[in-house]
Amino acid sequence: MTLPRMQPGDGVAWITGASSGIGEAVALELALRGWTVAITARRLDQLEEIARRADGLPGRIVAHAGDVTDPGAMKAVIETIESVHGPIALAFLNAGIAPDSNGLLDIEAFERTIAVNLVGAARGLAAVLDCMAPRRRGHIALNASIAGYGGLPGASAYGVSKAAAIHLCETLKFDCDRRGIRLQLVNPGWVDTPLTRRKDVPMPFIMSPQEAARRIADGFEQAGFEVSFPRRLSWLMKAINLLPYPAYFWLIGKAARRSGTKAI
Template identity: 40%
Template sequence: MADKPERWRRAWVIGASSGIGRETALKLAPLCGEVIVSARSAGKLQELESLADNITSIPLDVTDAASVKTAAKKIGVGSNCPDLVLISSGLWKQVRIPGLDPADFKASMDVNFNGVIEVLSAVLPPMADRQSGHVAIFASVAGYRGLPNSAAYSPTKAALINLAESIKPQLDAMGVTISVVNPGFVDTPMTSVNKFPMPFLMEPEEAAEIIVDGLHKRKYEIAFPRRLAWPLKFTRAMPNAVYFWLVRKLVLRK
């Protein structure tokens, strides 16, 4: 862990009403002047607000452009932009082929990808003007390659990983830092519905600690746990025939 915690002036955590976002907001509270927490569930955000003096809740829906703009205005993004913005909002829907429902795919893309774009469109211009700031977008190790039953989710996370790669060089030139957070399995409301084995399942507190440490170090990619993230990352370089053979053997076996 970093010896001397850097203090952020204002952090904005979106997707903070549960899971990894909530734990990360709590870890950030002692390290920041102010932590603004957002998601749709106003009641859960208020409960979070009651846990530290410097947490303020501002509900929003990332799939609603007007809602994001209103929240950004309340926060004063234009004149007093948070120096750290975490976009942890996400939706996981397991899909089985062949009965694909387009609504599952649209909902996943709306929250996981387009929702991130809505927030970036609000915070990047003021960060670029000030030539400082740090945004972290939450993708997943599921974005490294397509995974069975994850056809609505994995592509949204692959898109985020690609998005971060696409914009990083220009953000660097503007003095703005971008991180992409790629967790493995973390025990949260999102994964509590899963019936399949989740190797190396972590507690959200541990995930939050790794994330905050990575943010301190201004890491571009914060991927964990290593024993899951690295092998999955390695599959990106694997010939397709080998990858599909492995999926059949390890994931689709009955």
């Protein structure tokens, strides 16, 4: 189903997890393309600094603090944004973490990761759907990861959260289509952000947040369900996940041993 593509004149863009990394870069890219962008994260001072950096761009950035792990925060943030700046036409649910893990299965890290990457995303998704559904128009993009395509060594928390986010987006697309809401999935590879700089693992085809933001914003303007990059890595990972399990485990295990990978 082809749904209308949202333009800056249709309303506001809203981005969660926008205080650094991909969220920050996408906010600036959308402001460059003429959007009014409402950005959300826990630290208001960081958001306000990003908003100041948009001075002189065709669009603008406005800061609204909020924590995706707070059950009532997303609804309150959306109500404030829409009452002050107008309807949200485009939402990019980007907030995510990848904490270091201890042991085979660090349950504390697992629960924190699921709380932000999956439950937090679902809270934002539910709240913005409640606003868009009566209007029967809007565009929502959920940021997952290539790491969600299949099991990877050391990614028990992060990979599970992103795999579940992919599944959630795929599942909801059918109902969103019927309600005139465009739902889109963003699956990046390695991007040079504060999150990835803490990881001591090989990062093939890593790209700058600015280049990632351009690809994401370009994807928003196209008709596809999935925005995934770099293509060399995403296509390779998709192909590997078509293999029978014995071949898959052998290939991923061999690659992990050669690179010395311990955690994603």
